[in-house]
């Protein structure tokens with residue numbers, strides 16, 4: 001049987017890195033992307049190839065840029081002919097009042113978190129349709145459902161991602177392609193490094209489970225979605241320790 005290949009965007013650290021390690025452990029071939037951290041990504045790919053004997057391809061570039069994504073899929077075609085699973089994980093946050101946000105920052109948040117999802121799906125779908133199977137997993141946030149003060153652009157991007165997930169799932173279900181989103185609460189990554197000790201403790205107190213999930217726990221949930229039955233599609237599923 002052909003080895004399955006997963007593309008993980010934003011894989012140099014955090015949730016994406018943990019997912020890369022877990023999917024490698026399960027025997028998947030990997031295509032790994034990030035924007036600035038080529039050295040970290042190459043080091044991760046070396047560890048994975050040595051430890052798990054799976055093939056990896058590293059594609060460094062800006063996932064918000066359609067020209068880069070299209071070029072990356074050219075490399076994927078040469079590497080393994082196409083992908084079976086797409087994990088749209090790359091993302092950035094922006095914290096601040098909307099009235100003080102520049103149009104450039106707004107565009108950056110929307111293009112990195114949302115337009116990237118359009119671009120990767122657009123390029124991945126033809127392979128998936130031709131093999132009549134595929135899984136698309138969008139890494140979203142509770143903020144895309146409930147909204148967060150001072151994170152309006154991020155909430156809008158993730159909310160767009162959630163609607164995109166539900167709509168595309170309907171479009172692709174007849175082709176046996178599943179589209180789902182994991183709406184994370186708080187995961188312990190660099191994305192939350194802006195919190196000081198007391199803010200962190202306050203937030204932990206609000207979460208019924210009492211702690212920030214580890215990237216490994218988040219990755220395990222993504223793997224479960226990748227292995228879930230085909231009938232599960234069009235869902236935005238919170239993974240947040242019972243927070244909302």
Ligand code: NAD
Nearest residue numbers: 010012014015034035062063090091141184186187189191
């Ligand atoms: P992180 O900052 O640790 O990692 C983000 C990754 O995305 C990095 O590899 C970075 O290089 C990559 N990236 C950023 N901009 C990129 C671009 N333009 N092109 C290519 N790669 C780019 O963050 P994380 O916490 O691991 O977040 C991963 C995903 O999970 C994001 O989509 C984030 O919105 C989502 N999320 C995180 C949390 C959390 O609490 N950490 C909560 C909900 C949702």
